[in-house]
Amino acid sequence: MPRTRLILSVNAGSSSIKLSLYSASFGSTPVLLVKSSVSGLTSPPAKFSYSNNGNKGHNIEDRESGDVTDQGSALELFLKHLGQDDSLKGHGAGEIELAVHRIVHGGLFSEAVVLSKETIQEIEHLTDLAPLHNAAALALVKLATQRLPKVVNIAYFDTTFHTRSISPHVYTYPLDPGMAQKKMIRKYGFHGISYSFVLREAVEFLQKPAEETSLISLHLGSGASAAAIRNGKSIDTTMGLTPLEGLPGATRSGSIDPCLVFHYTSNASSLARSSTKELHISIAEDILNKQAGWYSMVGTTDFGKVVQGTHDGDEKMKLVFDLFVDRIVGYIGNYFVKLGGKVDALTFSGGIGERSEDLRRAVIDKVACLGFKLDDSSGNTDSNGAVTRLGPKVLLIKTNEEFEMAQECAQDKRFWE
Ligand SMILES: Nc1ncnc2c1ncn2[C@@H]1O[C@H](COP(=O)(O)OP(=O)(O)O)[C@@H](O)[C@H]1O
Numbered sequence: 058m059p060r061t062r063l064i065l066s067v068n069a070g071s072s073s074i075k076l077s078l079y080s081a082s083f084g085s086t087p088v089l090l091v092k093s094s095v096s097g098l099t100s101p102p103a104k105f106s107y108s109n110n111g112n113k114g115h116n117i118e119d120r121e122s123g124d125v126t127d128q129g130s131a132l133e134l135f136l137k138h139l140g141q142d143d144s145l146k147g148h149g150a151g152e153i154e155l156a157v158h159r160i161v162h163g164g165l166f167s168e169a170v171v172l173s174k175e176t177i178q179e180i181e182h183l184t185d186l187a188p189l190h191n192a193a194a195l196a197l198v199k200l201a202t203q204r205l206p207k208v209v210n211i212a213y214f215d216t217t218f219h220t221r222s223i224s225p226h227v228y229t230y231p232l233d234p235g236m237a238q239k240k241m242i243r244k245y246g247f248h249g250i251s252y253s254f255v256l257r258e259a260v261e262f263l264q265k266p267a268e269e270t271s272l273i274s275l276h277l278g279s280g281a282s283a284a285a286i287r288n289g290k291s292i293d294t295t296m297g298l299t300p301l302e303g304l305p306g307a308t309r310s311g312s313i314d315p316c317l318v319f320h321y322t323s324n325a326s327s328l329a330r331s332s333t334k335e336l337h338i339s340i341a342e343d344i345l346n347k348q349a350g351w352y353s354m355v356g357t358t359d360f361g362k363v364v365q366g367t368h369d370g371d372e373k374m375k376l377v378f379d380l381f382v383d384r385i386v387g388y389i390g391n392y393f394v395k396l397g398g399k400v401d402a403l404t405f406s407g408g409i410g411e412r413s414e415d416l417r418r419a420v421i422d423k424v425a426c427l428g429f430k431l432d433d434s435s436g437n438t439d440s441n442g443a444v445t446r447l448g449p450k451v452l453l454i455k456t457n458e459e460f461e462m463a464q465e466c467a468q469d470k471r472f473w474e
Pocket residue numbers: 070071072073074277278279280307358359360361362364407408409412413
């Protein structure tokens with residue numbers, strides 16, 4: 058009998074943390090035991106959910122949790138509930154052997170790695186390049202080491218899906234090559250764990266080999282990006298050196314004229330108040346990462362409220378909605394050309410992409426000229442429920458970065474020796 062181990066997946070996003078506990082043996086498909094999340098960290102009070110796959114008794118849905126203010130306190134709350142969950146005999150925190158962490162900026166790491174003193178140091182060097190993510194994720198690694206006595210921590214990177222395959226003429230910025238190399242300046246791309254899951258699901262749904270599947274994929278959450286996937290490989294994506302480039306987000310500007318920031322503030326390069334010893338943030342970075350996006354325009358980070366406001370005729374909300382649609386359809390056009398018009402599906406994922414029918418409809422209306430349209434076949438869901446066909450070439454795919462990491466971990470011999 059192959060040995061079964063518990064895998065905890067930790068996905069720290071910019072506004073949320075998603076945690077899932079699986080049981081798996083080497084080479085198997087992980088079996089979900091517990092799924093939990095804390096959402097709305099940027100629009101308090103945060104909401105906590107916990108559901109145990111086999112035990113109806115320990116289910117909590119969207120409970121307001123005022124004490125939870127960051128990813129660390131969210132993990133503590135999850136572990137507290139895990140401890141209270143009587144059905145998990147032999148499956149409690151003390152038994153977790155593998156913790157797989159989503160690390161947003163992985164530089165040029167080409168595969169997942171065990172988090173050791175050395176690899177953590179390498180990731181720390183990248184912290185300034187993902188100011189909303191890497192430091193929080195590393196704090197969770199530390200916390201997991203303290204709270205889970207048997208655990209080996211493993212890092213899965215958002216970058217590898219893109220850095221593996223994007224060509225030099227796409228990832229290079231038109232700048233002095235010596236300086237660019239010295240400072241590690243290039244396009245990396247993010248949300249790769251999600252794109253990897255989306256590709257896997259699309260391939261299964263479309264019943265085509267990955268090597269013959271091409272997608273324009275949209276990951277629309279608090280941070281939003283698009284990717285062009287040709288024959289199963291990323292050829293371009295909208296995020297760049299940092300997760301700021303490309304589409305706007307809840308608190309991020311997305312692509313802007315780089316000179317704009319010097320007109321916006323006279324001390325762009327000074328250190329921001331939110332800067333710490335570990336994380337150096339200039340005022341410019343603080344403005345563009347944390348004081349921009351819909352939060353800056355209408356005072357909320359919740360795109361659900363933007364959609365509602367647009368419905369209710371609020372002009373300011375409508376401006377945010379229209380602006381987001383405009384930027385998204387611009388990239389769809391760009392990627393349609395890069396893929397030579399050979400696109401098997403346009404896919405929608407992420408908190409906004411999955412939940413806002415209005416946003417999807419507005420985007421698809423604008424790209425009808427490329428042959429994308431909605432039809433009545435909604436409800437045509439595949440067997441595991443992750444994929445819904447919305448039109449002949451339009452798919453809604455409920456992303457699952459936690460599963461993707463656990464699945465990759467279960468197949469990787471290095472972590473089972
Ligand atoms: N019903 C909804 N309609 C539109 N947007 C929604 C809805 N529910 C949640 N969202 C948006 O989804 C975002 C969270 O997306 P998600 O991908 O889970 O987050 P993260 O970027 O932290 O990983 C929220 O900030 C909110 O703006």
